[in-house]
Amino acid sequence: MSDLETPDQEIPARKMPARKIPDVSSSIDLTTSLGSLQLQAPTATASGCAAAGRELAQFGDVRTLGAVVTKSIMKNPRSGRPTPRMAETPSGMLNSIGLQGPGIEAFLEKDLSWLTENGVTTIVSIAGNNVDEFGELANRLKDVPGIAALEVNISCPNVESRGQVFACNPFSAASVIETVRREWTSSAPILAKLSPDVTDIVEIAQSVVEAGVDGVSMINTLLGMVIDLDRMKPMLGGRTGGLSGPAIRPVAVRAVYQVHAALPQLPILGMGGIRTGHDALEFIAAGASAVSIGTVVFGDPGAPWRIADELGAELAKRGFTKLTDAIGAAHER
Amino acid sequence: MSDLETPDQEIPARKMPARKIPDVSSSIDLTTSLGSLQLQAPTATASGCAAAGRELAQFGDVRTLGAVVTKSIMKNPRSGRPTPRMAETPSGMLNSIGLQGPGIEAFLEKDLSWLTENGVTTIVSIAGNNVDEFGELANRLKDVPGIAALEVNISCPNVESRGQVFACNPFSAASVIETVRREWTSSAPILAKLSPDVTDIVEIAQSVVEAGVDGVSMINTLLGMVIDLDRMKPMLGGRTGGLSGPAIRPVAVRAVYQVHAALPQLPILGMGGIRTGHDALEFIAAGASAVSIGTVVFGDPGAPWRIADELGAELAKRGFTKLTDAIGAAHER
Amino acid sequence: MSNAKQIKSRIISIEPSGSYLHLVLEAPEVANYVEPGHFVAIAVGGVGSGMLLRRAFSIHRATADKSIEVIFAAHGQGTQWLAEQKAGTQLDIIAPLGKPFALPRQPVGCVLVAGGYGAAPMMMLAQQLKQLGCSVEVVLGAATEDKLFGVLESKAIADVVTVTTDDGSSGVRGRVTDVLPDAIKRVSAKAVYACGPMPMLKAVAQVSKELAAYSQCAVEEAMACGIGVCMTCVLPVIGDDGVTRMVRSCVEGPVFRGDRVRWDDVDTIPADTFGAPTGGGH
């Protein structure tokens, strides 16, 4: 029966439709920047929540997004964790994907090339099992064209330090960033992705700033667990998982607010449960220069475009003409 | 117009109706214990979510609860924070009550006396601005009859340490507990109430165990913020607030699981977003010996009783005959 | 403390009324205990809802052994959800809550002042006052005509009804407080009852005081529990002993004596409040 089509084949690369200028019906200037990177729109995807952008193309023109932040890529191919990999939780979800991915070489060949060919603003997220792997990834990527920024996902376990997450320790966090900074000769900015699972996120932010980042992405997921009472064990294959979605938004806004208060010059890519333009403006007002849309994309794949439009309307309603005027506006001056 | 009744008077003490035996329709044994304290039922109220029990009496017989955990009381009367003091968030809420209360003497006279007279199992929660205040409170309470356990709310700011929360530092946490242990000559157990806003909650649990607690209550709220975009500043009078409710449940279950895994003998009073008996059983299976119902009481004042009944049914469905057999059941052995 | 019950309550009807919705709930278990100024707390969102907290509404009317009614504005997501519900749906409600308006023991002149949906509890109150033999004037205000509530109904009960709108689309152009002094004088009011936005209540309390009438104001503070256990709904109120305390509006209110509320200090902790922060603490 070789005459049945095989259904488990590769996804064909999708042709992009004609470029559409985003319809932010108002005259609000939504351009913004993250350090030296100019963004034409304020909403990006969040790492791990949009793969490498291709699948979203059926719901909108990915070239009009602020950026596609790709799923964190590792040096080698990686199968991820056993299933179940997710549990829906009240206004959120838990995931233990375990950084499944094809490894850096296949990523460059199949994913980044598609993004570059289509002119998508691409922020490449990298992750390593140890400090050296981060350095190798930065080195491999430094001369690759089409990378608008590097997002360094330090919210992953450090195999050399009994699995402690890099971002949970100011020294480990800094040593990853120092290594990446050394290898990364490109002028595109480096962002460190911070974890909220720390006693003092400002301390971590300060340590990565000293180590040379150009900005921070925050927040990554919170460590959580759901128990499957029928099997009487943790629901997820990875036992614990990362909690994301609107449930964690107040924690994310607080973290952005604290870091902006302590380091007002530091560019912040804000994220954590953003569902509407109103939510996005909370992050901007707390001190973010742009936002990433993560979990909400799963329920509403058009969200990154919709939220940019709504953000424009929310700004207009409050008399702003430029998004950049609203950055940090909720801080007393 | 002295002939108008004044509406802003004290609430009259409410007469308790005849005692009703809880109707856990099954034959499941739901009694449990926290160290030396035997509990007739597995659900308690959570500190700050049931005042001193009196207002709940119109929705159920508070004598049939595992315990009433009273709002954290301080040495002196305290007005709390300015309003707004709350914001509803997705599947949760943020509060900045700021420990409003009448001070220990008025508490003993008006609140504890009512609880004691009515035979309610009472866990008194205490909070201090500094280590000495905790000691003074323990000393004042040690000979007072009717206190089934002391819950030491170390998840509050330490005025002497630039407002850092005691529970966020293993040394501050331990020094509060050591002081309380020294003053507390009663045989009733001491529980330390832990904060999830730490890099490593097991480290904090270990430090309070070494300092002499008999058990831990976990978790307190997560630090969060909501921004009021119309006033362009943080919504709450206290700027940041504590995030509670089902939104945080996966974080709470994870914390209980981690602490039980590291300290399997340590009694845990589990809490954080419990809404149903199914949720309660997640905490029990993760390692809690009993649970507190907090935020969910605001939407459903009958919840502590309902959840005990549901918990019985969930246990029965899975073939348990005693709640205590399910404690920690989700851990691999 | 009111003797509140948590019950399942079927929607008998839900119909638009100007800018508002008029909700009639089957509630025989509680209807007989309702007094003017009581409120009901309704759970919103249904299965899988992300909204934990109930929404509070003044009880507009209670029909003995049968029903209670509410007038509400679809505002945020909870009231939007409520507005989408249909007759027949079961809601989870708690009622009656709060301390109602205190009634005079002798027949006196009374003025009832309300802004927008603040008029909801006033008809029941006007009726009871009339039964007590009081002379009753009603003053109803709103931004625009469609936000007025209860004008016709008030006219059927009260001796005089005065209407104001900010834009003049109905009645006198202006605020309720513009016409309040005359109303107080006309009936030689000893009692003024008010329900509406905070700035209105503040102005009513002040005008009343100046004209030597006692005011009873129903405040609207954000509430998490509505039953007195959480301490979110507080405002600074001066007690009989002259001391200011942060007092719960859900159980010690929502009706307060207008001369006892420190209107200018709402959303603050006045320095002389019982337990206010001193140097050391916070």
Place this chain on the structure above:
Amino acid sequence: MSNAKQIKSRIISIEPSGSYLHLVLEAPEVANYVEPGHFVAIAVGGVGSGMLLRRAFSIHRATADKSIEVIFAAHGQGTQWLAEQKAGTQLDIIAPLGKPFALPRQPVGCVLVAGGYGAAPMMMLAQQLKQLGCSVEVVLGAATEDKLFGVLESKAIADVVTVTTDDGSSGVRGRVTDVLPDAIKRVSAKAVYACGPMPMLKAVAQVSKELAAYSQCAVEEAMACGIGVCMTCVLPVIGDDGVTRMVRSCVEGPVFRGDRVRWDDVDTIPADTFGAPTGGGH
């Protein structure tokens, strides 16, 4: 990748059908693109919902330029919410999603096997196979009679329909796999199509292989996104190159060749999987 659209879709009708609900959705924008095996993802919970993720359902039927239909069980809170919705309500749906069943290029003998609501996509498939000139046997199984779906409809389309129930309340007492070998032999089946619980699919794949028929199995893995961006819905599948990969069932499935899925290794990462953990990593 399917060419899915996110649209607002009105409920035309929602009616019980045995233990299930039969939902008919107005969806002219997508109805014409549906093939058997496609699924639809429906947002649940409405205003203020705490449920972020869509629920996935096989498309039971598509009527050109008009509607799509779904058969579902009210199970957890999302499907319970859906079951409470009424005709006229607007839902937010994404369809068609996934890779459909692959059809033979020549007319061959086919057996369609389904468990419970797994029968939903089978009628459309049977119809298309008949149109291609295939001979079609259908085997439908369930625990009890009320959990069977599509028996009458299948009888109108297929050449032979065999029914099994675990308790014998309808048809043959037993499992679908008890009667499958005979069905395969009767039509000299070259293709077996299956939809139902994992253990059933595993057994079907095995029986088919033994009898030299290719099987196409529609799996049901928990999905967060349904569109290929999150990597939650994976299972170990052997590729053309013989290498096992953790493959997304939402875009590379839900239909897989039965002989390619490593049924015994679902919910694990087999050691020889592409990128499986080695000593050092995790």
